[in-house]
Amino acid sequence: MPDGDGTLHLVDLHAPVDEEYLNTRNGANNAYWLFTRQNPTNRDILVNGNANSIRNSNYRGNRPTKVIVHGWSSSGTSSLNPMITSQFLHAGDFNVIVVDWSRAASGAYTTSVRAVPDVGRHLASFLTFLFQTAGGNWNNLHLVGHSLGAHIVGNAGRAAPSLPVRVTGMDPAGPQWGGNANALNARSGVFVESIHTDGGRLGIMDPISDADFYPNGGTNPQPGCRTSDCSHGRAYEFFASSVRTNHLVGRRCNNLQQARDVQCSGAALNMGNMILGKRGNGLFGMRTQAAWPF
Incomplete structure (x- = not known):
């Protein structure tokens, strides 16, 4: 499986969960980094429970808030x-919060999978504190996660006191997530979507959201890719491009085979x-180009 920089690691999907590791590396270790147009590259560090860290930052409660969550070994x-x-x-003029859960994400894959619900619950707790301290609300919140991060934002959405208005899963992780009650699902937000790019391998193939997109069939190889890890990463590249141009249009499918x-x-x-009021239901297929902006 690839880490956040695309380096491949051999993973034992039957390795026992390291409970001792989870006792010291869990959602309580989450770090929250704020970027805005006032500080586009230099992060403000927000601390759950520390009101001054929020008041002294560039966070503004009247802006929409976007949250980004990385995957395993990232x-x-x-x-x-x-x-x-x-x-x-x-x-747009957003609060963009990057969640760094690298302490729990850097363990064996099976152990990091077990950490996902706790990381999500702590994220929901932090956002609750943030909104109570400096303004903002769940109807102005978009959660975005890649791979294991997609399941984290799913857990955060379900743990929140009110559903976030939008949740996006970018190739939600597949291994150990089929039939897993902790996976991202349509109950995680008002509108939940998934972008499947390596379905059946590193990502889930089955539809799990309100709207499930299957660009180029939803599987490896994606155009311009030769390997599964490249296809897995295409999901966040597609998403980033769509934020800028909103030009990637899916067509509704009658069934999963049509999408394939x-x-x-x-x-x-x-x-x-990036549209907060986006709505839709069903499976959607489309073709893209092989290189940015796709």
């Missing part, structure tokens, strides 16, 4: 975070983008 500095952050700040075959011709729904 961190807040992994490539998806600056890529998506820069596109959000180019497109990219033979969908139903109603249109744009994939990704």
Whole structure:
């Protein structure tokens, strides 16, 4: 499996969970980094329970808030975070919060999987404190997560006192998540979408959200990719591009096989983008180009 920089690691999916590791590396270790148009590259560090860390930052409660969560063996500095952050700040005046859960994400894959619900619950607790301290609300919140991070934002949405208005899963992690009650699902937000790019391998293939997008069939190889890890990462590249241009349009499919075959011709729904009021239901297929902006 790839880490946040695309380096491959051999993973034992039957390795026992390291309970001792989880006792010291869990959601309480989450770090929250704020980026705004006032500080687009230099993070403000927000601390759960520390009101001064929020009041002394560039956070503004009247702005929409975007939250980005990385996947396994990654961190807040992994490539998806600056890529998506820069596109959000180019497109609008947002609070962009990058969640660094690298302490729990750096264990064996099976152990990091077990950490996901706790990391999500702590994220929900932090956002509750943030809104209570400095303003903001769940109807102005968009949670975005890649791989294991997709399941984290799913857990955060379900743990929140009110559903976030939008949740986006970018190729939600597949191994150990089929039939898992802790996986991202349509109950995680008012509108939940998933972008599937390596379904059946590193990502989930089955539809799990209100709207499930299957660009280029939803599987490896994606155009321009030769490997599964490249296809897995395409999901966040597609999303980042869509934030800037909103040009990736899916067509509704009658079933999953149509989505696999990219033979969908139903109603249109744009994939990704930053629109908080986005709504839609069903499976959507589309083709993209092999390189940015796809």
